[in-house]
Amino acid sequence: MGNTIAIDYNRPRCLIISDDCKNAKLPNILKEMKDRNLDFQIIDYSNEMASETLEKRLSNQPLGCLLILLVNPELSRRIVHIAREIHFSINDIIVISDSGLSRHVFCGSCHFINENIQARRFNCKKCLNELEVSDHFSAYYQAVLGYPVIKQAGVEHE
Missing domain, CATH: 3.40.50 (Rossmann fold)
Structure with a gap:
């Protein structure tokens, strides 16, 4: 971004x-x-x-x-x-948030708001899907959007 x-x-x-x-x-x-x-x-x-x-x-x-x-x-x-x-x-x-601060992250899969997240990638506390934190802030939800990480079969990521 x-x-x-x-x-x-x-x-x-x-x-x-x-x-x-x-x-x-x-x-x-x-x-x-x-x-x-x-x-x-x-x-x-x-x-x-x-x-x-x-x-x-x-x-x-x-x-x-x-x-x-x-x-x-x-x-x-x-x-x-x-x-x-x-x-x-x-x-x-x-x-405009400073990416170094903890923030609330809206799960793009289950719509749960995960609180006080500092990592760029983490597992949603509700659905357990891996999310990647975006820079897109929703004033409505008071949270940034967490995009689900799509994993391909047989391919390892980081």
Whole structure:
């Protein structure tokens, strides 16, 4: 999946919330926004703010605002929950996770959500199928997608 981040920049405004302003992905996103002369704002969430303050800042955004989250998974779930209660749709929210963190993984076979997974490959805790973790994040499930690993008969993998 590489370092490419697919973002729909055709929005009236972008709001970026980051818990680490030294995130390696942030400069590329900011450069793209500046190159396109887009209206954007950054919230540094490294010093945790109260839910009421965050809710107020989110509710002051115009409809159609793109919310980009560069935060840890626990904070991401909290912010997405608040944003969805206000006016943000699933299509208005992009969560860019750091692959080094543990995360929830949605099983593409049985639809079980496996919690706190750190490995790139693991066995689903419900159906036991081997899954490979993708970079595809579902704001609806608050989890990344785990693709079932298809094994061919007589072929050994890694």
